[in-house]
Amino acid sequence: MTILVTGAAGFIGYHTVKRLCLEGRDVVGIDNLNAYYSVELKHARLKQLSELQGFRFQRMDIVDKPSLMALFEDNKFTEVVHLAAQAGVRYSLDNPDVYAQSNLVGFLNVLEACRHYRPVHLIYASSSSVYGANSKLPFSVDDPVDQPVSLYAASKRANELLAHSYCHLYGIRASGLRFFTVYGPWGRPDMALFTFTEAMLNGRPIDIYNHGQMARDFTYVDDIVESIARLLAKPPVPDKEANGVNRIFNIGRGKPVALLDFVECLEAALGITAQRNYLPMQPGDVVKTWADVSALADWVGFSPQVEVDAGVKQFVTWYRDFYQV
Known part of the structure; x- marks a missing residue:
């Protein structure tokens, strides 16, 4: 009864492995x-995991x-919990080949392995x-999603479509999780919370895009991992006409927070007032995200709480x- 976690040295991967091992x-x-x-941060995560x-x-x-x-x-x-991917919207503008390899070829390889070796979920x-x-x-999750505004987004939608076809053809049972702005301890250094904290502690201004007129459905990593653990225990069930099934879930707090309110939370936690550098919207970005998590709540009886x-x-x-510090 062994489980594979890809991207185990990553942010969500680290927390997922830790939870599963403690279970x-x-x-x-x-x-x-x-x-x-x-890479030092990744090795530090692995050092923690090696003790489990x-x-x-x-x-x-x-x-x-x-x-x-x-x-x-x-x-x-x-x-199999597949979390390995090339992340980041902005990085995809200058490095598209990396996304094609990791997010498309890499995921196809995972699907091929599942096709031949038949994990339960x-x-x-x-x-x-x-x-x-x-x-x-x-x-x-019932909305059409045919308007990606970045290569990263397009690669993730392609993953969902690839999974759907493999589930239909080969009887795989899969759950695709649409994560909403994950944050928390051991987080990624390219994410806003990390970059803001680092800048503020070093007396530098923080860059706030679209002049602060943005909102995100910030989701704490423990809620992400709780969702994964519950979904692992409850694979989707194919209907009578299908061999396999690919079910999609939003994993978000369900409460969008204005970016400037998020900055104020960080100011309070650090006891520092941020120097704010207001900038225009970046290519590939969106103004607001907000998750309807009813599908998750209906299936596993849980929705993010933090x-x-x-x-x-x-x-x-x-x-x-x-x-x-």
């Missing part, structure tokens, strides 16, 4: 440890199909960015401790 699961984690952001009973790590790139297939052959995974990370230019709020002020405080506590 007594045997977990194999893989990660290519690329240099998109601090039941965890084994193997450095591997999901683009390497022969190695990935051999891993599946050796372990006979009962479940595949959970894979999608993104709220698939809603793109949609103006109807809140975003529902309020932004409490989550930001937890991040600041971790940041000060980790960086000895």
Whole structure:
């Protein structure tokens, strides 16, 4: 009864592995440890995970199909949580090839491995960015998502479509999770909370895009992991006409927070007033995100709970401790 977590040294991957191991699961984690952001931070996460009973790590790139297939052959995974991907909207503007390899070729390799080695359940990370230019709020899993405004968003929508076709053809049961602006301890250094905290503690201004007229459905990482754990225990059920099924869920707090209110929460947690550098909207960005999480609540009886002020405080506590600030 071994579970595979791809992207195990990443932000959500780290927290997911930790939760599963503490539940007594045997977990194999893989990660290519690329240099998109601090490799030292990834190694620090892995050091924490290495102390957990039941965890084994193997450095591997999901683009390497022969190695990935051999891993599946050796372990006979009962479940797969696929979190490895090239993240970031802005990075995709200058580095499109990386997204094609990791998010398209890499995910296709994962699907091929699932096709041949038949885990009970595949959970894979999608993104709220698939809603793109949609103006109807809140975003529902029943809404059309054919207007991506970044290559990253397009790659994540492509993942959903690839999963749908593989589930239909080969009887795979999959759950695609559209994450909404995840934050918390051990978070990614390219995300706003991390960059804002670093700048404010070093007396630098923070860049606020669209002159602050933005809102995000900020979702605390513990709520993300709770959702994954509950969904793992309840794979989607195909209807009578299908062999497999690919079901999509929004994972968000369901309460959009204005960016300037988010900054005020961080100011309160740090005890520092931010110097604000207001800038125009960036290419590939959207003004507001807001998750309708009714599908998640109906299926597993849970929806994210952590309020932004409490989550930001937890991040600041971790940041000060980790960086000895």
